[in-house]
């Protein structure tokens with residue numbers, strides 16, 4: 001539905017402003033007219049990121065044991081590697097992505113958390129209360145720029161245009177059968193290449209939010225890419241990367257799917 005119209009502009013029309021008033025929005029939504037007549041039809045290609053203008057985008061590395069192993073690293077103990085995907089790389093769920101020339105572009109399906117309340121130094125037991133909801137993300141990564149040195153360039157290698165598709169929508173945690181155990185995966189041209197479960201996160205959502213807030217303040221609308229399970233292209237023998245003409249479909253159980261086509 002058109003939230004801005006239905007709420008007489010109490011919320012929206014800019015999506016990101018809704019997160020600043022998330023509790024009020026949830027209360028309004030509970031009493032809103034969600035009947036068939038209020039609903040709009042839309043195509044997935046019309047959708048943008050469910051949080052299109054986050055103040056901060058966090059991305060987490062090595063957060064599944066099998067992925068840490070295929071990457072040649074030990075599992076993180078205190079804090080997992082934390083970096084950013086620059087906001088200019090964000091897109092909606094159904095897109096065409098241009099492959100960087102001469103690059104090795106890889107896939108990483110991830111559960112993405114959207115923050116709903118300002119959070120600083122929150123405990124694990126209360127951390128989910130600061131989460132507006134979850135969505136599907138792809139942490140597309142160009143491995144040559146990311147790893148060419150002298151030190152790794154995670155932020156740049158993962159921030160080409162369209163390298164952070166997110167969506168197709170936000171799902172509030174109460175809609176999920178088990179918010180801490182969701183199947184997630186992705187397939188290239190119909191061949192499944194990643195197939196995991198979020199119960200295998202070394203730092204599950206609550207612990208991750210809590211640990212991040214011991215250092216930084218999180219703001220409504222912020223995104224956290226929580227890490228990818230095993231099966232990325234760089235960890236394969238032989239290595240495999242996305243090619244022009246490939247279609248990548250990424251999914252999370254109970255949330256939805258992303259669809260990216262790749263061109264030269």
Ligand code: ZN
Pocket residue numbers: 059060061108110139225227228
């Ligand atoms: Zn990642």
